[in-house]
Structure formats: structure tokens, C-alpha cells
Amino acid sequence: MSADRSSADNPAAPPRGRQFPTRDANVATTISHDFIDHVRLLFDLSLQDVAKQPLGQWGVNPPSRHALPAFVSAAASVECFTNEHFISEMARFAKPDSALFQIQREWEGLEKLELWPKLVLIANLGFKQHLADGKDPWNKLRDLMKIRNDLVHYKMSTTRPKYMQDFVQKKIALHAPGDHLYGWTYQLGTPEAIRWAHNAACETVAAIAKLDPSRAHFFETLTKMNFRPLSKNDRNRRLVALGVELPKGK
Numbered sequence: 001m002s003a004d005r006s007s008a009d010n011p012a013a014p015p016r017g018r019q020f021p022t023r024d025a026n027v028a029t030t031i032s033h034d035f036i037d038h039v040r041l042l043f044d045l046s047l048q049d050v051a052k053q054p055l056g057q058w059g060v061n062p063p064s065r066h067a068l069p070a071f072v073s074a075a076a077s078v079e080c081f082t083n084e085h086f087i088s089e090m091a092r093f094a095k096p097d098s099a100l101f102q103i104q105r106e107w108e109g110l111e112k113l114e115l116w117p118k119l120v121l122i123a124n125l126g127f128k129q130h131l132a133d134g135k136d137p138w139n140k141l142r143d144l145m146k147i148r149n150d151l152v153h154y155k156m157s158t159t160r161p162k163y164m165q166d167f168v169q170k171k172i173a174l175h176a177p178g179d180h181l182y183g184w185t186y187q188l189g190t191p192e193a194i195r196w197a198h199n200a201a202c203e204t205v206a207a208i209a210k211l212d213p214s215r216a217h218f219f220e221t222l223t224k225m226n227f228r229p230l231s232k233n234d235r236n237r238r239l240v241a242l243g244v245e246l247p248k249g250k
Contacts, residue, residue: 030084033226035077039198042066046191051242067189068151074197075148079115081205086122100126127211137207140200160184172196195230202227
């Protein structure tokens with residue numbers, strides 16, 4: 001599996017040369033990379049849409065129909081990574097004497113926990129570590145999971161979630177005069193929101209991987225290959241490759 005990108009002009013593309021093994025009862029494969037690859041694909045599709053029309057009042061961050069599904073896939077990538085590498089049979093083989101697996105043998109509820117309490121237990125029981133709640137990337141993870149839940153359980157509420165104020169201030173979500181006329185899901189649906197979701201997932205996965213220093217080299221290679229954050233320069237290079245003339249200062 002190569003970490004090379006499919007195009008120097010498209011950092012959002014999945015790694016070149018990825019093999020897709022047959023998934024049957026006798027083959028165990030990871031799928032967290034599929035979800036984060038999907039977020040990159042949605043990001044690239046949103047940039048392609050930017051290139052198809054003149055830049056309007058929102059510049060290179062206009063409304064995008066690809067954004068909301070990206071939050072769901074980004075959250076799924078983090079949860080899949082956690083399950084694959086910390087509570088799966090493979091993880092049990094790596095640390096068979098861990099207190100985490102002793103509890104898991106007696107209590108099936110571990111696998112059904114929400115992601116945050118699951119991570120707290122993994123850190124404490126598996127590695128005698130405490131997560132720095134209230135700091136990044138855990139703050140970003142909490143926001144990512146809240147957004148994922150708000151979208152999956154969407155009930156067309158007109159009440160704006162608290163995280164929207166921060167997203168608007170950071171110009172991730174849309175802001176315009178009279179923005180009370182826009183629903184919060186419309187405001188949140190932007191290319192920059194996709195990039196935020198992608199990077200929140202990547203940063204969180206990197207932090208989760210650091211819980212187990214005994215597999216540091218393995219996780220460093222894995223995260224660099226599959227969970228590399230997308231910078232603003234990555235975005236701009238892709239837009240230029242698509243023929244977009246960027247405004248000064250973008």
C-alpha cells in the first residue's frame with residue numbers, strides 16, 4: 001500500500017495503489033480508512049463545485065451539498081479506528097493481559113458504549129492514562145460527535161446548536177447579513193466544514209494512537225498514510241489546479 005497521492009495537484013485524493021481485499025468470513029480487514037477517504041472525496045467534490053461557477057459572496061467557501069454526510073463519515077472513521085486497534089481480536093492479541101480485555105470478557109457493554117466513555121476506559125484500563133478533557137483534539141472530537149448525532153437524529157429544529165457560533169466566527173460555517181434566514185444545517189454545509197471534520201478526525205486518531213507507545217512506529221506509519229490533515233494550502237493548490245483564480249489573501 002503506497003502513501004503516494006494520486007496527483008500532486010489533488011491532496012484530497014486517496015492514497016495511490018490501495019488494495020481492496022475480498023472481505024469474507026476468513027479475512028479480517030480494517031475499514032476506518034474507507035470512511036476518512038470518503039471525507040476527502042466529498043471535500044474534493046465540493047471544490048469541483050466551487051470551480052464550476054464564478055465566486056460569489058462566500059468566495060471559495062459557498063454552500064455545498066456534500067458537507068453534511070462528511071461529518072457522519074468523519075465520526076465513523078474515528079470510532080472504527082478505535083474499535084479496530086484497541087478492542088478488536090487483533091488488539092487483544094497485542095495486549096492479552098490488559099485489564100481492558102479482562103473486563104471485556106465479563107461485560108459485553110464496552111463495545112456498545114458511546115465513543116467518549118469508551119476512550120476514557122481504553123486510556124485508563126488499557127494504558128493507565130487520562131484523557132485531557134477540555135483540550136484539543138478531544139474538544140474537537142466532542143463537537144464532531146455532537147454534530148454527527150444532531151445530523152443523524154435531525155428533527156428539523158430551528159434551534160441552533162451552541163457550536164454553530166464558534167463555526168461562524170471561524171468562517172467555517174456561512175455568515176451573512178440576516179443569516180437568521182438560513183437554517184443551521186445550511187450554514188454548516190460548506191467545503192471548509194468538510195475540511196474541519198476531516199482534520200478533527202485525523203487529529204483525534206493521531207492522539208488515540210499515542211495511547212499505545214508500544215506500537216508507535218506502526219501507528220505513525222498508519223496515520224501518515226491514511227489520516228493526514230488537509231491544510232489551507234492543500235485546498236488552495238487543488239482550487240488552482242481546477243482553474244479557480246483565488247482572491248488575494250485567501
